[in-house]
Amino acid sequence: MAARNHCLELRYYTDTGGVFWGDWDNYEPETIQPAVDWARKSHHGLFLDIGSAMGIFSAVILFANPDTEVIAFDSDLASLVATRRFCKYGKGSLRTIFGFVSDAGSGKTLSEAQAQSDLVLLRDNPSGDAGTTKFVCLNDSADRDIPRNTLDDLLRDEKLASRPILIKCDVEGAEQLVLQGAQKLLAQYHPTLLLSVHPPALPQYGHTRESVFAFLQELGYGITVLAIDHEEHWWCSH
Numbered sequence: 001m002a003a004r005n006h007c008l009e010l011r012y013y014t015d016t017g018g019v020f021w022g023d024w025d026n027y028e029p030e031t032i033q034p035a036v037d038w039a040r041k042s043h044h045g046l047f048l049d050i051g052s053a054m055g056i057f058s059a060v061i062l063f064a065n066p067d068t069e070v071i072a073f074d075s076d077l078a079s080l081v082a083t084r085r086f087c088k089y090g091k092g093s094l095r096t097i098f099g100f101v102s103d104a105g106s107g108k109t110l111s112e113a114q115a116q117s118d119l120v121l122l123r124d125n126p127s128g129d130a131g132t133t134k135f136v137c138l139n140d141s142a143d144r145d146i147p148r149n150t151l152d153d154l155l156r157d158e159k160l161a162s163r164p165i166l167i168k169c170d171v172e173g174a175e176q177l178v179l180q181g182a183q184k185l186l187a188q189y190h191p192t193l194l195l196s197v198h199p200p201a202l203p204q205y206g207h208t209r210e211s212v213f214a215f216l217q218e219l220g221y222g223i224t225v226l227a228i229d230h231e232e233h234w235w236c237s238h
Contacts, residue, residue, distance in 0.1 A: 030227035032060055034235055035166065035194060039064035042164035048151070049073065050101050050178060051170040051196075054133060055083030061166075062090025069093040071110070075100050075136040075146050077121060081128025097154075099147030100138050101171070103180035106147060110154045116147060138174045139204055150181030165191035170231075173201025176212045186219050190238035193221070197232040 039045060039061045045068045049058045052072035061068050070092060072083045080096040087094050097110070098117035108116065126132060136146065151167075169178050175195055185191065193216075199209045209232070216223060216236055226233040 027056060028227075028233070031194060031233045031235075032057075034226065035168065036060060036064045038164070038166050038192060039068050042166075043067060045069070045164040045166065046071070046160070048165070048167045048191075049083075050168065051172070052083045052096075053079050053135075053170070055079075055086040057168050058083055058094065059087045059090055062087055062092040062094065066091035069095075071095045071097060073097045073099070073101050075138075076134050077124055078126040078128050078132040078134070080117070080121065081126050082133050083128075085128055097149075099149055100174075101151060101154075101169075101178050101181065102138060102148050102174065103150060103177040105149040105153060105181070107153050108147075108149055109157050111157070113147065113149055113154055135172060137172050138177070151178070152182055152184045155185060160185075160189050163189075165189055166194060167191050168194040170196035173198045173204050173207075176202070176207040176215060177205055179212070179215055183219075186221075186238075190220075192238075193234070193236035195234040195236060197234055199232065 035057060039047070042065065045065065047058070047061045047068055047070045049055070049070060049072040052058055052074045055072060058070045058072045061070055070087070072080065072094065074080050074083065074096075075098070077098055080098055083096055084094070095114055096117060097113050098120055099113065167182075169175055171178060175197055179186065195212075197209060197212060202208050202212070213223060220238050221236045224235045226235050
């Protein structure tokens with residue numbers, strides 16, 4: 001089944017009534033297809049959805065292979081609730097973590113960050129309905145209380161040896177910070193990367209398209225540009 005059909009299938013498993021209805025069969029086919037291909041061939045794979053928004057990629061991966069574990073990260077609580085709702089009929093494992101993924105953070109492990117996220121979701125009880133989700137960027141001065149974590153800290157107690165790992169990252173210009181906070185992970189386990197690179201936004205964090213490219217090359221990654229629209233979509237493999 002093509003990636004297009006995986007997206008089309010989601011129409012029948014998500015809430016209608018204007019909440020999550022959309023033309024999902026035409027959503028980013030250049031990036032959805034390789035993600036689906038990865039999921040299908042990966043036994044007990046781990047998919048990290050950094051900047052999950054409403055959870056489209058998380059849902060596609062869960063439907064593509066129920067053996068996959070998905071961990072979705074977002075700095076907007078309502079988006080995490082939307083992700084859970086969007087993925088509720090997926091048969092794989094889904095965890096949702098509230099906060100930024102960056103180059104520095106609290107030092108929390110994944111289980112600690114999960115417990116913190118569950119408490120905040122219980123406290124604030126966001127609906128996740130249409131119109132309540134939003135993009136919350138790392139440099140937004142109004143959101144200083146949002147947790148910050150690195151992938152190296154979060155995953156340091158996880159058993160990752162021999163597991164296929166795909167990291168999808170869409171963080172509106174903070175992508176090199178995510179990578180810098182995952183240097184041990186990248187060097188030891190060589191996860192595949194699906195990056196949304198935002199050249200106009202990168203300078204807000206002191207980086208450029210060229211600096212991201214060079215950072216990955218130094219770690220031994222090859223880069224394929226899958227598509228270019230308002231951002232660049234990179235498939236990066238070691």
